Amino acid sequence: MKSNVVTITVKERLIGLTFRAFADTTEIKVKVKGIKPSGEWETPFTVEAPEGSTVEVQFPLEIVFNNMPHTIGLVEYGAHVGEGKIVAIASMPREVIVHYERKIPGCNEIRVSSTTPKVGEEVIIEGTICPVPENRNVQLIRYYWCRDHYRRASDLWTTCNDQGYFRFQFRATILEPVPGYCNIVASQKQRYIVRYQRRVGEPPRTLGSVTITVYR
Amino acid sequence: MTVKSNVITVKVVSREVSITKVELEADKTEVYVGEEVGFEVTVTVSPAPERPVTVPADIYVNGEKKASVTVSVPAGGTTGRGYFNLLFTEPGTYEVYAETPDKMPF
Numbered sequence: 001m002k003s004n005v006v007t008i009t010v011k012e013r014l015i016g017l018t019f020r021a022f023a024d025t026t027e028i029k030v031k032v033k034g035i036k037p038s039g040e041w042e043t044p045f046t047v048e049a050p051e052g053s054t055v056e057v058q059f060p061l062e063i064v065f066n067n068m069p070h071t072i073g074l075v076e077y078g079a080h081v082g083e084g085k086i087v088a089i090a091s092m093p094r095e096v097i098v099h100y101e102r103k104i105p106g107c108n109e110i111r112v113s114s115t116t117p118k119v120g121e122e123v124i125i126e127g128t129i130c131p132v133p134e135n136r137n138v139q140l141i142r143y144y145w146c147r148d149h150y151r152r153a154s155d156l157w158t159t160c161n162d163q164g165y166f167r168f169q170f171r172a173t174i175l176e177p178v179p180g181y182c183n184i185v186a187s188q189k190q191r192y193i194v195r196y197q198r199r200v201g202e203p204p205r206t207l208g209s210v211t212i213t214v215y216r
Numbered sequence: 217m218t219v220k221s222n223v224i225t226v227k228v229v230s231r232e233v234s235i236t237k238v239e240l241e242a243d244k245t246e247v248y249v250g251e252e253v254g255f256e257v258t259v260t261v262s263p264a265p266e267r268p269v270t271v272p273a274d275i276y277v278n279g280e281k282k283a284s285v286t287v288s289v290p291a292g293g294t295t296g297r298g299y300f301n302l303l304f305t306e307p308g309t310y311e312v313y314a315e316t317p318d319k320m321p322f
Contacts, residue, residue: 003238003257003273003314006245010304013248051249 082209145189146182
């Protein structure tokens with residue numbers, strides 16, 4: 001004997017993330033492009049995303065405010081993963097605030113010795129952080145391209161000097177296919193992100209990122 | 217010489233009840249991903265059994281068997297209730313129903 005049929009509708013819970021942008025301490029309007037979900041907005045705006053999902057928004061890395069170049073500094077409740085790309089997790093409704101800070105020539109920039117090194121060639125990633133981080137620690141996050149996405153590898157750390165200058169030096173390698181990491185292709189394309197904490201207890205800031213392709 | 221008597225045929229039948237109605241109710245019909253729904257199955261039998269009867273009910277979700285529940289009908293009663301929960305982890309529309317045998321011995 002069959003019972004009546006009960007229909008259950010299961011919906012995704014949507015979480016609102018509000019993106020705002022500030023230059024120095026003034027709220028500004030910035031045109032941004034949604035990567036996930038796709039779209040185009042101007043700050044401040046709210047994106048609704050399924051609970052637990054990742055929202056990725058492309059902000060301009062640099063803007064001009066008060067006739068002065070400004071670049072992304074601190075990001076609250078989100079992460080700057082380089083090149084102006086901001087990532088936030090829709091775990092609860094909140095404001096993701098992107099702070100643009102005045103760009104001082106020669107400050108908060110990174111340089112790479114070569115974006116197309118050969119295996120074994122020395123690669124230098126260097127730059128200067130202003131103001132100098134309180135704890136002097138500088139982090140180099142390494143990502144290797146794996147088929148269709150970057151996969152994070154172990155980080156490198158160094159310390160900057162009293163002028164904020166830091167330098168990472170390593171030999172270019174191609175990560176060969178490793179079971180359990182990226183077992184399909186050798187990772188020639190690599191991305192390096194430099195991060196630091198201005199003050200202990202603050203969220204980390206992304207100084208910049210570089211993408212290199214290592215050749216055999 | 218032996219003399220055979222007439223044969224008496226004894227028919228042994230099981231005492232059974234017919235299930236006349238199965239009703240399914242949910243405590244809510246709209247949920248968010250990751251939430252549970254509580255269900256109640258009510259089984260009506262006829263005639264009222266002299267001893268308690270346990271009726272198994274299979275639970276189907278979108279035509280696929282997902283769970284089983286037993287419903288007890290007390291002696292002298294005609295209805296019994298069983299309870300179960302289902303967890304929904306994907307968005308969508310789900311059709312849920314229960315199915316029992318047509319008859320149950322007791």
